Amino acid sequence: MTKSTYRSWSGEGKRLGHCFRLCERNVSSPLRLTRNTDLKRINGFCTKPQESPKAPTQSYRHRVPLHKPTDFEKKILLWSGRFKKEEEIPETISFEMLDAAKNKIRVKVSYLMIALTVAGCVYMVIEGKKAAKRHESLTSLNLERKARLREEAAMKAKAD
Incomplete structure (x- = not known):
């Protein structure tokens, strides 16, 4: 160009x-x-600033509702590592603290389930290789079982 x-x-x-x-x-x-x-x-939209709402005359205190933990919830707090001993747990705790402890336990349980699943898979692979060395397979086991059932049925038919 x-x-x-x-x-x-x-x-x-x-x-x-x-x-x-x-x-x-x-x-x-x-x-x-x-x-x-x-x-x-x-x-005709108004471009002047909006009036701010009036502040409440009474001042509100921000209070977090407290919860008295059950024995199981105390164990959850201990397992999550929030407290070292059961004596350290206060009489009342916040719901946020309890939720955080439950979430930690959920994560630990999910990690445990992942580890158990991997270990189970490895175990099944090892057992499958051992069975292959013994020449055991589902096909051969099913054929043996069917042959045995046919023999039993033939003997039962002769007996009748």
């Missing part, structure tokens, strides 16, 4: 933008609502 071509296109772009702005002034009001300034002016 040559410089002269670029100059002519950029000049046309400027002229088109100017024409667009001129046409925009003559467009009906619903199409002009797309501009924020026109939106405020046409619809």
Whole structure:
């Protein structure tokens, strides 16, 4: 692309933008609502700051509701590591403290389940390899069982 071509296109772009702005002034009001300034002016939105609501006359104390833990909840607090001894647990605790302890226990239990699942998979792989060395497979076991059942059925038919 040559410089002269670029100059002519950029000049046309400027002229088109100017024409667009001129046409925009003559467009009906619903199409002009797309501009924020026109939106405020046409619809008469108030731009003055809103009045702040009155402050309450009484001051409220922010009190966290307390909960007396059960024996099981005390064990949860100990298992989660929140307290070292049961004697350290206060008479009442906040619900947030109890929820945090329960969440820690949930995470520990999920880690335990993951570890047990992996250990079970490894155990099954080892047992499967041992069974393969003994030439035991589900197919051979099923064929042996079916043969035994056929023999029993044949003996039962002879006895009748």
